[in-house]
Amino acid sequence: MAAYSYFGPITELVSMDALPLKGAIPEDHLRILKQQGILTRDGMIQEIGGHEKLLPLAKENGAEVTIFDTPVVALPGLIDCHTHICFSGSRARDYALRNAGSTYLEIAKAGGGIWDTVTRTRLASEQELIEGIAARAGKHITQGVTTIEVKSGYGLTVEEELKMLRAIRKADHLVSADLISTCLAAHMLPRDYPGSSREYLEMLGNELLPRITKEGLSKRVDAFVEEGAFSPADILPYFEKARDLGFEITVHADQFTTGGSQVAIDCGALSADHLEASTPKEVSALAQSDVIAVALPGASLGLGCDFTPARALLDAGAGLAIASDHNPGSAPMGQLLTQAAILGAKEKLTTPEVIAGITCRAAAALNISDRGILRKGMLADLVLFPTHDHREILYHQGSLQPAYTVKKGKIIHSKPEA
Secondary structure, three states: OOEEEEEEEEEEEEEOOOOOOOOOOHHOOOOEEEEEEEEEOEEEEEEEEEEHHHHHHHHOOOOOOEOOOOOEEEOOEEEEEOOOOOOOOOOOHHHHHHHOOHHHHHHHHHHOOOOHHHHHHHHHHHHHHHHHHHHHHHHHHOEEEEEEEEOOOOOHHHHHHHHHHHHHHHHHOOOOEEEEEEEEEEEEOOOOOOOHHHHHHHHHHHHHHHHHHOOOOEEEEEEEEEEOOOOOOHHHHHHHHHHOOEEEEEEEEEEOOOHHHHHHOOOOEEEEEEOOOOHHHHHHHHHHHOEEEEHHHHHHHOOOOOOOOOOOOOHHHEEEEEOOOOOOOOOOOHHHHHHHHHHHHHHHHOHHHHHHOOHHHHHHHHOOOOOOOOOOOOOEEEEEEEEEEOOOHOOOOOOOOOOOOOOOOOOEEEOOOO
């Protein structure tokens, strides 16, 4: 028997429907529907329409009805398309040293950096990782996030990477949000690997990726293309192997130096993430490709470096998504909405550009077409804010928290006063 749910009246419903995937979006291009209701069936949006007309239909179908007696604004459930929330340990010492003037190399030599997290994550049990993922995902849910990409990359051996990916899969069954896993075994050359970067990548392609496929642990592969990590020449054969095995590609690109974004273009990646170092040359090339640019303002805040040139990318015609990069080193904040609002203020992004970056365009960066927009036939994922005007959401820069987070037609979080 079909399960129906109904939500209304919604003061403003911001559907994000019929917006372009690429390029700038003027401020007045949002379609705002007033005094709406949403009827869901089996986790999908069945109908959107005027509350007074739709409520009787909901009752006829025996829907579980949620009536709002104060103003609410509905957006599609937020999508965080780049996180590293599978890890163990803290890098608070790194943060303090960085703010005191130490360089990344100095911190790494002192035992910090990515390798510190690798060491702690290897020591953690699979169950400890599952619990950590679930706790962090739970915080994202309270902030209106209903889909979370989660990377491995702190194991850096076949068995430890598999441990991380299995933990992500098991955590996905425990949390209400959808977790989408990505293999980031090409995060850095592990210090304890006896061979070269090319030999390590060949080992991953021959030993790790087939096992991921066999166990159905992920359909996505990522790599850090950067000085001190992996060069474009080394990473391209690895990506070719991954594509041959059926994986989708994304790239950590242009964070400190350029080169990674061109790799993303050359290998047909879904997205190029970071891009803080991108120059007009890289911006133009990305705009002429189908690669989604993903800005990670949390890393800029955590490292005290430049932001992704979001305004330039949009004006050039690129598609721009925004993600939290939630990780223990450079982006421990994990507050997607706050970061998106700050990026918008710094880069002069319009309200629809920012919201698209954490909804429909973030969905495109993950190659998922059933969410990020509120319309009939899409997943009933939505977030409702306690306000009468959608512009208040970014204006408060994350301090206006959702009254309700809804996943597949079910309320998965509500504020006590909601």
